[in-house]
Structures are given as structure tokens and as C-alpha cells.
Amino acid sequence: MIKLVRGFKDILPTETALWQYVEATGRELLEDFGFAELRIPILEKTELFARSIGAGTDIVEKEMYTFTDRKGDSLTLRPEATASVVRAYIEHKFYAKDPVCKLYTIGPMFRRERPQKGRYRQFYQINAEVFGLHDPRADAELIFLLMKFMNRLDLSGIVLHINSLGCLKCRPHFKDDLKTFLVNRSEQLCSDCLRRRDENPLRIFDCKVPTCKETMTDAPSILDRLCSKCRSHFNTVQDALNMSHIPYETNHRLVRGLDYYTRTTFEVLAGALGAQDAVAGGGRYDGLVKALGGPDQPGVGFAIGVDRLIELLAGQVQGLEKRAHLFIAALGDRAQDRAFQWVQDFRMQRFRTEMDLEDRSLKSQMRRADKLEASYVLIVGDRELDEGAAVLRNMTTKEQERVPLQGLVGFVVSRIKTTITGRNNEDRR
């Protein structure tokens, strides 16, 4: 038997309703906030990711699905969306029509990591990017949108962490400070962190080794070393969040793994997820558009990990409303033929309708109707055909009534519609 590729998964019919629900509420909210959908390809030139994410990052160094195509070009399966969105923004000159541009995209990303809970080699993201706005309130607005999305899905037990990574002027100074702090603490650091000290000292904040955590408690904080512009930018973000009543924690240890971030960064964490607890993350990337050959336009964005979100929602029992539907139990050839026509007619009336195409006993047909959770069953056999009226059974109340064969479909449709009062079944179809 040929099986799934390691780290990949099928999203099964029992789960897709939840996925559709999550994606639909995401779309709805994003469009209310003025975002338009952009659909980008799954494959890009390798260079795009190397230049945007950063050649030294783990993602680029060891997690990308990269291959050479038949013409010798190096292509890779996108490990994240921002690079492609920026590429499209530049390529189609969106900035020329309107300097402010809000885009979202939904789809799969690929990273070749060792799979574990909440981490797959193909995973899905909902991605939002805002271009052309320097104002810190753009950052806050994006975070606001993100948290409203979580609210709307009724997620509990999540926390928002925010930080500022400074800009190209103040971050280098901080890195130097950090290096001098670490210079005579080699014994307290794990082997990984010793390596990081030279390559990317900020990452040491992320280490979970107890001794590293211990030594880092005394380490200088980036938030104390921000230049005045970054300082006031970060203050304004916080003020705006406070005004919007969005709870958050500032976390000067929040470091992100992509090189392009500047100033504001944020993450949404959910303890219930286990080790892979980041449901969403993002930040500002003011130099990226220019670095990729575009105009000097700023950007802010976030990515939501849909797989992890779904995992959280599946843990919090929540029934998605099901549409009422009909089952036709037909007995004998004559009735089966009639029923076959009716089934199609009901479906054309936007009624989910099923019947049993094998001529089985009424008992087994009723069992099937029950298993399919039909709210009504229409029973018709030779007897009903002769008498000119079928039997309509309400499966919840067990009430049965006779319905004339003439104009049967219209009659049953209006019957069911009027019986189901309240609820929003009406506007669902």
C-alpha cells in the first residue's frame, strides 16, 4: 500500500466543516478590515526566500523543500507567505495605484522539520500583510484584528506577547551589549547557545535549557536599548492596544526566527497545544520591500497557524449547526423509480436529500436514515402509490402525516420549512 508522505496529512471529511468555518470567519473579518485576497503560487525561486527570510536562518538552512527543475533553476516550496506576497506587491506595482495596500492569503506552507504535535511538513496559514503605513497604529490595528479573530472563534486560554526588536540603527548596539554580557559566561551556556552567541545572539533568549534561562534573566533587555524613534513607536502600539482593551504582555525575550522583522513583533500562544504553542505570529518588516527590489515601503503582517487553531477548537467541543435534511425510503420498483426523481427534485430545491438505491427492507432504510441524521423521512411503497399519498415522518417528534403525491415536492418543502421555526435555517438556503 502506498502511504502518505511523512509529515503530511489528509484532512478528513469529518474535519473539513471546521476548516471551512475557520477559513470563512477569517475571510469575513479580513474583508471587513479592508483586506483583499491575493492568491500566490506554492513554488518560488529559491533566492526569494534566501534573501527575505535570511540565509542564516534555520528555515532557509535546513528546512526548505528545494529542488532544481529541468532547466536548472533552483525552486522551493514556500516555507512562509510573506516573501511571496512582497514579491507580488513589487511585481504588480501595487504601490503605484495606492501606497497603502492590505492583502491576505490562505494556503499551505512547507517545511521539512521532524513532525510532532502541531508541526507538520505541510501546514496551513492565514496570512495578512499591510504595506505603506509607518504609523504604529497600523501594528495595533493588525493585532486587534488578530485577537478579534480569536474571539470570534471563541478561543480561550490564549495570551498575546508583544515586543520590539528595534531598527537597523539600535539593534546592532543591543547585539553588541548582549555579546559583551555573554563574553565571560561561556560555562553557563549550552553548546547551541555558544554557537548562537556569534551567529545570532538574540536567539539565546528562546533557549529552554534551564542554565541558559537562568543566565539570561540578568541579560540586558532590548526594550531598554531602543532608540527614541523605536521607543515611541512601541509606546504608541501599546497605547493603542490599551485603548482597544486588548490584553497583552510585553516580553523582551520574544525573538522571531526570520531576519526581516523590525520593531514590533508579536505572538499568540496557547498553552493547551503542548510544545508547539504559537498559534499566530507576526511583526513589522520595514526594510523588506526595498531589500527585494521594491520601493522603500514599510510593511506589517501576521500569520495564523490554521492546523494549530483547529486543534484548539477540536479540543473545545463545539457543534457546528447541521442543515435539516430528508431521506426517502422507497419500497419496490415502482416506488424506487418515483423516489429517484423526487430526490433529484428536492436537491434542486436546495434540500439535502438521500435515498437507498438498493431495494432494502424498510427497517434497514430507516436505520440508514437515522444514521444519516435525517430530520424527515418520506415513506413510499406500493400502498402509498395506489392511495395517492405518501407518508412524511418527523424523526424527532415521530409524528407522521400523509402528503398527496400530486405536487409532493413543493408540499414537503413548504411543510418542512414551516415546521422548523426559529433557528436560521431559512437564510441558510
Add this chain to the structure above:
RNA sequence: GUGGGUGUAGCUCAGUAGGUAGAGCACCGGGUUGUGGCCCCGGCGGUCGAGGGUUCAAAUCCCUUCACUCACCCCA
């Protein structure tokens, strides 16, 4: 890439002094000659992850390998 745990029916799992496999659920049918859920009865269903070895005999012991899973790492 490194470590731990686990692989027996579609699903959840029993099954060690080695003797060629069981339960519950699910599925199909019957009990009700035309009425679902509960109950009862019957049926279907397994290369015991794969390969090799020891043995008269291996799900069980040994070796190898693969997969899944959790954690490190990293991130959504």
C-alpha cells in the same frame, strides 16, 4: 539531525512459564411478513508494521528495518 514511547480487525484495545489470535464499538442481516435510536441473536472482517534468525512450533524470544507519536531543535 538526536532521544523516549508505541505498532494485533475499519476504530479502541486484550492476548508472557512460545502451541498457527480475542473483546467492545463500527459495518451487514435477522428478531418486528412496511417504521430508526434501546435490547437480543447471527454474520463479515486480521500478511499480529516489514524482513531475517532461534525453535518441532513465534503476536510472544533475538537481530535489522520501517512507520506513527511525543520531546529536543525550530516555528505557524
